[in-house]
Amino acid sequence: MRTWAAAVVALLLAAALAGCSGVRQGSASSLDQAGSAVRTARLAVELDARGRSTHPVTATALDDALTKASQAQSGIAALGASTRVNRRIRDEAARAIDDAVRLLADARDAVDAGRAPAADWDRVEAELARATVATGEAP
Amino acid sequence: MKGLFAVALGVLTAIGGFLDIGDLVTSSVVGSRFGLSLAWVVVVGVVGICLFAQMSGRVAAASGRATFEIIRERLGPRAGAANLIASFLINLMTLTAEVGGIALSLQLASSVAPGAWIPVAAFGVWLVIWRVKYDLMENVTGMLGLALVVFAVAVFLLHPDWSSLATQALTSPVPAGESAGTYWYYAVALFGSAMTPYEVFFFSSGAVEEKWTLKDLAQSRLNVLVGFPLGGLLTLALAACAALVLMPQNVEVTSLSQVLLPIAQAGGKLAVAFAIVGFVAATFGAALETGLSTGYTLAQFFGWSWGKFRRPTRAARFHLTIMIGLVIAMGVLATGVDPVQVTEYSVVFSAIALPLTYLPILIVANDPEYMGEHVNGRITNVVGMVYLVIILVAAIAAIPLMIATGAGA
Amino acid sequence: MTDEGERLPRPEYRGRVLDAALHLLDRQVQDVHGEPVQTADDLEIGDVPVGESLEGAERPRILAILNGTALSTRVVGGRPPSSTLERIPWRHVADVGTAIRLTIEADDVDATWRERWVRDHIIRRIPGGRHDPE
Amino acid sequence: MILSDLLGVPVTDPAGAPLGRVADARFVLDGPLDGQLAAARLFGLLVSPHTGSSFLGYERRTMRAPYPIAVVLRWRHRGIFLLRWEDVERVDRDGVHARPGWTRYDATID
Numbered sequence: 112m113r114t115w116a117a118a119v120v121a122l123l124l125a126a127a128l129a130g131c132s133g134v135r136q137g138s139a140s141s142l143d144q145a146g147s148a149v150r151t152a153r154l155a156v157e158l159d160a161r162g163r164s165t166h167p168v169t170a171t172a173l174d175d176a177l178t179k180a181s182q183a184q185s186g187i188a189a190l191g192a193s194t195r196v197n198r199r200i201r202d203e204a205a206r207a208i209d210d211a212v213r214l215l216a217d218a219r220d221a222v223d224a225g226r227a228p229a230a231d232w233d234r235v236e237a238e239l240a241r242a243t244v245a246t247g248e249a250p
Numbered sequence: 251m252k253g254l255f256a257v258a259l260g261v262l263t264a265i266g267g268f269l270d271i272g273d274l275v276t277s278s279v280v281g282s283r284f285g286l287s288l289a290w291v292v293v294v295g296v297v298g299i300c301l302f303a304q305m306s307g308r309v310a311a312a313s314g315r316a317t318f319e320i321i322r323e324r325l326g327p328r329a330g331a332a333n334l335i336a337s338f339l340i341n342l343m344t345l346t347a348e349v350g351g352i353a354l355s356l357q358l359a360s361s362v363a364p365g366a367w368i369p370v371a372a373f374g375v376w377l378v379i380w381r382v383k384y385d386l387m388e389n390v391t392g393m394l395g396l397a398l399v400v401f402a403v404a405v406f407l408l409h410p411d412w413s414s415l416a417t418q419a420l421t422s423p424v425p426a427g428e429s430a431g432t433y434w435y436y437a438v439a440l441f442g443s444a445m446t447p448y449e450v451f452f453f454s455s456g457a458v459e460e461k462w463t464l465k466d467l468a469q470s471r472l473n474v475l476v477g478f479p480l481g482g483l484l485t486l487a488l489a490a491c492a493a494l495v496l497m498p499q500n501v502e503v504t505s506l507s508q509v510l511l512p513i514a515q516a517g518g519k520l521a522v523a524f525a526i527v528g529f530v531a532a533t534f535g536a537a538l539e540t541g542l543s544t545g546y547t548l549a550q551f552f553g554w555s556w557g558k559f560r561r562p563t564r565a566a567r568f569h570l571t572i573m574i575g576l577v578i579a580m581g582v583l584a585t586g587v588d589p590v591q592v593t594e595y596s597v598v599f600s601a602i603a604l605p606l607t608y609l610p611i612l613i614v615a616n617d618p619e620y621m622g623e624h625v626n627g628r629i630t631n632v633v634g635m636v637y638l639v640i641i642l643v644a645a646i647a648a649i650p651l652m653i654a655t656g657a658g659a
Numbered sequence: 660m661t662d663e664g665e666r667l668p669r670p671e672y673r674g675r676v677l678d679a680a681l682h683l684l685d686r687q688v689q690d691v692h693g694e695p696v697q698t699a700d701d702l703e704i705g706d707v708p709v710g711e712s713l714e715g716a717e718r719p720r721i722l723a724i725l726n727g728t729a730l731s732t733r734v735v736g737g738r739p740p741s742s743t744l745e746r747i748p749w750r751h752v753a754d755v756g757t758a759i760r761l762t763i764e765a766d767d768v769d770a771t772w773r774e775r776w777v778r779d780h781i782i783r784r785i786p787g788g789r790h791d792p793e
Numbered sequence: 794m795i796l797s798d799l800l801g802v803p804v805t806d807p808a809g810a811p812l813g814r815v816a817d818a819r820f821v822l823d824g825p826l827d828g829q830l831a832a833a834r835l836f837g838l839l840v841s842p843h844t845g846s847s848f849l850g851y852e853r854r855t856m857r858a859p860y861p862i863a864v865v866l867r868w869r870h871r872g873i874f875l876l877r878w879e880d881v882e883r884v885d886r887d888g889v890h891a892r893p894g895w896t897r898y899d900a901t902i903d
Contacts, residue, residue, distance in 0.1 A: 140659070147502045154499060154511050164514035165522055167361035168507060175505035313757040315687065322698065323685045324849055327733045330685070380785075383792045552730075553687050553698030554774060555765070562788040564694070566778035569788075616858045617850050620757055631859040667874060667899035670837075674823035676902050677833055679796050681817055681850065702796040704818075704835065710885040718878050720824055721833040725795065733797055744795075750828030762829055 207242040264477020266395025270536030271351030281492030295444025296482035310457035318550035350589020351533035391535030398528035404516035442601030544575035701729035726770040803888035813842035
């Protein structure tokens, strides 16, 4: 009887830990995804600016990056966080990703209109990096 | 001179025919995440497909029987039907990925959304299968697919640190941030992308289409033994490009447009143009091969008349099957599913289904009633058995790895 | 391999040996020109009286190659109703090799009615269907 | 009747002891001419004591490679023998029954 109870406790603990790491892992992988998208877009835009790439390739790369970042956005919105710490982690990650999506959308509109995108790559990347660190460090 | 030309043409076609959306995507994904640490899998896969294609080509030339006729005849109706269903579905999945790949490639050339290109691509594939002669179709797509050589050139233009690339390829480390599970999952995927069953259906049926006799065997062996390894080399170049440009920036490949970025960096607009031509040709060529293979598998299982060398009215159900296959592919793509994702799954399922087609061919290649004196030699059989084990292990490991790693996430 | 040790007697065969499952079932059937017709889904053989002594009875012979519902029942089990079976009588068989070759044309085989239907109602009506590829 | 009615059915000796299952039916082209070929007459049944599954072509003596596959399949079909049709007493719903004095013949062909 006692071993049975211990097993249940262990299972519950494991589930709780899994739930906890679920938010962290979810946030981290969404941040990864958005970060990869932003860096792709930045590379595509820079190559275009240096005259090494064609307009359709740049436009497509930005489109694809925006799609990926939006997927990350909806991925993080779907995470249910039960604790205060988890909520903070998730919200901070969501803010950074929202920013990334906005930036990518602006960049895509600029490229579609034939302008050079005036994107603030450094700031957004730094924000994503900060959120990623916060995900890893939170108690 | 004419003979030399034929050999060159065959080799070039084999290089072009080896590459498809699965190779383009999988090798770039692997390159961006694992660098060249999975290069050994490409070598294993290329040797395997050489062996398998060569064996099924020899069976077709010696006996006049293509792969799925043999599968049905040896495994009987029950195991044969299970095999047919698996092979047909995976083939359909690959066809879907290739048609989607044509659309994605045309998007890169035009910036018109892929949704608009899908019907155009499917219609184009059907028209070529319906009207264009077999060798013309094979040679044109194969030659244009060679434009992908630009990836090999790009590796040089990127001035890599060769010794560190070599170390990566030879010591096969699991990169930091990746688990052993994802490493092996992508090993299976890369293996599946090199050894896709449709290549074998196509190759053996092609031998019948082109009415090969045993005299043509030496040439076919040469085409395969030179062409496929060179195609494998291009796969490695794709991975190296991703490893050199995307991996250091921590960019993970999830779309076809990203595959082009290293090319743009290395060679500029001209190189990009070449790469896009190569993408269109490789995906179009593979769409033709998988499209035909939907017809080949079903027709050969049921004993219907098949083949492009016949006019369509002489192979009615074969052509109807291909049309239905293309309509299904269009329907699947119309749901908005990402062709790149379809590709990532189709290469893994290819690895899972591989033993089903491999074993009957290995057995029949040893059957003197089919092969006469052209049965497998001792060395071929030893290598063949080694590969049977490798193929089985990959197939058995694929599903647990897929579940454990969340399909490589 | 174990059988070789026992050295069972070998019977005398006065003609070519055909093992039904090995040499005939599931083989491709081709017409007189080499055009694929169907697969040998099953064989019809002369009746064996059920439950009666076979003393003095004739050896059953292969009457026909079957197609149609014979395949589905071999896959999922059961027995095909004999009215739905499509037969190619054995007298139309020219040779048995890696394929079974017939002495007649594909269009003269009952089992190809589906092929003919698809050809006449669909493929023939699409432009280019009646010409060789170019 | 159709061939599938014979394949896979159990075979018993005159005393009713099981001998195995029908793995294949051996025909010989030794009848009167029927079209271009001689009529194919049932010569006997291949009876496999351990399995009703396919032999994949390894029932022939000439088929020996690749070695490991040949060994596995021969092992699964160890003890296979030919029951001549003359040695069959009757066929009923329970299967095929051998006649008293039946002989076990070598099943392999070349």
